[in-house]
Amino acid sequence: MTTKAITNAAYEWVDERLGISDLITFGKHKTVPVHSQTFWYYWGGISLFLFLVQCLTGVLLLVYYRPGAEAYESVRQITYVMHFGWLIRSAHSWSANLMIFAILVHMFSVYFMKAYRSPREFGWFSGMALLGIAAVFGFSGYLLPMDELAYFATKVGLQIPAAIPVVGPAIANMLRGGTEVGEFTVQRFFALHVVVLPAIFLPLLGFHLWLVQKWGNAAPPSIEALPKEERKTMPFLPTFLRKDLAMWLISLNVIALLASLFPWPLGKPIDPLAPAPAGIHPEWYFMSPFEMLKLLGNVLPGAIGEIGGLLLFTVGILLWVLIPFYDPNSSSGRRGRNAHYFGLVAVFALLATTIIGYWTIR
Known part of the structure; x- marks a missing residue:
């Protein structure tokens, strides 16, 4: 019995039980849009x-x-x-x-x-x-x-959940396992x-x-608007x-x-007895909410500023997550444009607050 015959027999035995050929057939029929x-x-x-x-x-x-x-x-x-x-x-x-x-x-x-x-x-x-x-x-x-x-x-990072009204300090203490990081x-x-x-x-x-x-992969609205025969796929x-x-x-x-x-x-x-070294800050992916807390804390007094910054960021995240309910399909033209502008504002705010956060580190 040749090596090829042994390999084919082994493949057929596995395929009969796992249906590998069905997955390959599915993959060959599945297409991905091709565009810019x-x-x-x-x-x-x-x-x-x-x-x-x-x-x-x-x-x-x-x-x-x-x-x-x-x-x-x-x-x-x-x-x-x-x-x-x-x-x-x-x-x-x-x-x-x-x-x-x-x-x-x-x-x-x-x-x-x-x-x-x-x-x-x-x-x-x-x-x-x-x-x-x-x-x-x-x-x-x-x-x-x-x-x-x-x-x-x-x-510093635990200051973000600690700023949540009422339950925030309890959440921070639960994460720390006490009142201090150890x-x-x-x-x-x-x-x-x-x-x-x-x-x-x-x-x-x-x-x-x-x-x-x-x-499957969604195509941009401009591509989906084309007749099916004009859309390219691979x-x-x-x-x-x-x-x-x-x-x-x-x-x-x-x-x-x-x-x-x-x-x-x-x-x-x-x-723990030494002062915090200069330049301590959260990781870059937490810099934006941290900077929002700090900026509003400078504008509004005390805890009100921290709560306001946290609330602003939370509302922004909720609006972002729930965007499918505001812009559900391609027929919602005006809503689609508004969602696009909201996305641009979100990108700008995320980048701006992150850059400001690193710029003001000292």
């Missing part, structure tokens, strides 16, 4: 790839990381003692930031292509939930090295980072990917998948270059 904005379709796949890098590098770090009082020492050993530990940690940190950036780009491309319209509303809602969880992933993971920068930045905070953030969030994120990601396969298998994998390869090279040339630093050990 097709490039933006790849950002969803890039986000998925970066999440897979997070999972792989996170498992490797988990082997040596010790939460609690020994958190800093374990990260120091990973960074300076373990073979290639610095590379794995740098790849994990860089891919985390790149993943949130890729999800944001994907979200804005979906928004401006009106891909939240019927029947894709649940794809929009699940995508927004994934972005929120990814941000919490970043916030919880930032503290785990428990160095000086992570310690004080987490204290080893109990690390343990809670570690459990949140490696158990709770993945348990929520993974099924939600599966649901989101299923919706994408069910409804098959998902192998054309789009091959290009998508090429984007994954480019992303892997970007991570490798950043991790190699700019290794993620480990700061000084914590000295």
